[in-house]
Amino acid sequence: MLALIQRVTQAQVEVEGEVVGRIGPGLLALVGMEPGDTDAMIRRMAERLLGYRVFADDAGRMNRSLTDTAGGLLLVSQFTLAADTASGMRPSFTTAAPPAEAERGFNHLVAICREKHVTRVETGRFGAHMVVSLVNDGPVTFLLRP
Numbered sequence: 001m002l003a004l005i006q007r008v009t010q011a012q013v014e015v016e017g018e019v020v021g022r023i024g025p026g027l028l029a030l031v032g033m034e035p036g037d038t039d040a041m042i043r044r045m046a047e048r049l050l051g052y053r054v055f056a057d058d059a060g061r062m063n064r065s066l067t068d069t070a071g072g073l074l075l076v077s078q079f080t081l082a083a084d085t086a087s088g089m090r091p092s093f094t095t096a097a098p099p100a101e102a103e104r105g106f107n108h109l110v111a112i113c114r115e116k117h118v119t120r121v122e123t124g125r126f127g128a129h130m131v132v133s134l135v136n137d138g139p140v141t142f143l144l145r146p
Contacts, residue, residue, distance in 0.1 A: 007140035021122035023072025032081030
């Protein structure tokens with residue numbers, strides 16, 4: 001499992017012209033599930049998403065987490081993150097979790113984040129063609145593994 005997180009001032013996801021998820025200041029997390037992702041890995045990723053310190057403190061240092069700032073979290077499933085791009089000119093998706101496994105894992109991640117983060121947790125729509133819009137704040141972008 002991996003998550004590409006971006007600190008945002010706002011972000012949203014549309015499916016067929018309908019906004020299905022929207023946040024103000026917070027984190028947009030594009031999440032790729034891989035075969036064999038365990039419950040422990042999913043729980044650890046939730047901890048990292050909510051606790052990773054990417055927001056400025058009073059001194060301007062990245063010392064505050066999503067939990068500290070009560071920011072929004074927009075989780076978007078993105079299987080292409082788990083692609084094998086090591087060779088050739090076309091990605092291979094053999095390193096991504098099969099759709100049913102990925103959906104179970106992603107939904108579990110969402111449930112944990114909603115349980116632990118009392119502020120807004122929004123999602124895209126699993127398996128849909130999504131249009132993701134964001135205003136990256138910084139820019140601040142990190143690739144996380146559990």
